[in-house]
C-alpha cells in the first residue's frame with residue numbers, strides 16, 4: 414500500500430464504523446429514493462451496502478420520511494444488512510428529530526447543514542435543539558457546510574469586514590467565500606461542543622463543486638482543526654465529468670493525508686445504478702494505494718494490432734466475473750482483494766505486463782499465432798487456444814484464488 418502520512422485526527426465511531434484516527438478511509442453513499450418509501454429505500458440501502466458502502470445516508474426531509482426511518486433500519490436488520498444509516502437534515506431537522514424520537518434513535522448519525530438550520534433567525538436555537546437530541550441519544554454529527562447553502566449572514570459579515578480592509582489587504586470574493594465555509598464549519602463545531610457534544614462525536618465537511626476550490630477549502634479546514642473530515646465534490650455531475658472531477662479533487666487531498674471518509678456525488682443516468690458512486694469511490698482509494706477492495710484488472714487499450722474485439726470482451730468478462738465473485742470471495746478468502754489480473758491484447762506488452770500481475774493472459778494480436786500464454790506469479794504456466802479461452806482462464810483464476818488465499822474460517826479458527 415502507499416505510504417501516505419494521514420493527518421492526525423480524533424476518531425469517531427458511527428454504530429461500530431470507525432472514522433478518523435487510525436481507521437481506514439471509509440466509503441459512504443447516499444440514496445436517491447423517497448425516504449418515505451420504506452421498501453424502496455431499504456432495498457437501495459442494501460444495494461449500496463452490498464456494493465461496499467460502509468455508511469449510507471438518507472434524506473429526512475419531512476414527517477413521512479422521519480416516520481419511515483426506524484422501519485428502514487428494522488427492514489435492513491431483518492435482511493441481515495448491517496450498515497449505519499445517517500439522516501440528512503435541512504431546514505426542519507430540529508422539528509423532525511424532536512417530534513420523531515424513534516427516528517432520532519434509529520439513525521446512527523445526523524448530518525446538520527449550519528447554512529440552513531437557522532435560516533431567518535438571529536439565535537441558534539434550532540441548531541442547539543438538534544445537538545441536544547444528538548447528545549441525548551449519544552449520536553455523532555456531521556456538520557456539513559455546502560457553498561450552495563452557505564450561512565448568508567456569516568458570509569455577508571465577512572464580506573463587509575473584508576471590504577473595510579485597506580485595499581492592499583483585501584481578499585477577492587472567492588477567497589472570502591472559502592474562508593466563510595471554514596468559519597461556518599468551525600464555529601458550528603465549537604457551538605456543538607458547548608451544547609454538550611463530545612469532540613470525538615463531530616465530523617466536518619465543506620463541499621463545493623469546483624476542484625480547485627475544494628482543494629483550497631479542505632486544506633484550510635485540515636490545518637485549523639483535528640476533527641475527521643468527510644470529503645466530496647458536491648454536484649460532481651454525470652458520467653465521465655463527474656467521475657473525473659471527483660477523482661481529481663479527492664486524489665490531491667487524499668494524497669496529502671486529508672480525508673477520513675469520502676463520497677462521490679454522481680448524478681446517475683435516469684434509472685441508472687446508484688451503486689456506481691460506491692465503485693468509483695473504492696476505485697479512487699484503490700488506485701491511490703490507500704485501500705484494496707477488489708482485484709484489479711490491467712487491460713491494454715488495444716490498438717491497430719487488435720482488430721478483433723475478442724480481448725476487449727474477455728477483459729470485460731473477467732472484470733464482470735471478478736465483481737460478481739467478490740462479495741463471496743471477500744467473505745471466504747483473506748487478502749483476495751489485492752489480487753491483480755492482466756488481460757493484454759498482443760505480444761508487444763502482453764507477456765511483460767502479464768508477468769507483473771498475479772495472473773495474466775496475453776491474447777494473440779492480428780496476424781499472430783492464435784494462442785494465449787497464461788502467466789501465474791511471473792511464470793508462464795500454460796498456453797490456451799481454441800474458442801474456450803475465456804472459460805479456461807476463469808477456471809485458472811478460481812484455482813488461483815482457492816490455492817493462494819487462506820480461507821477466513823481457518824484463519825479465525827487458528828487465531
Ligand code: SF4
Nearest residue numbers: 713715716758759761
Ligand atoms: S499490448 Fe499490443 S494490442 Fe495492447 S495496446 Fe500494446 S501494442 Fe496494442
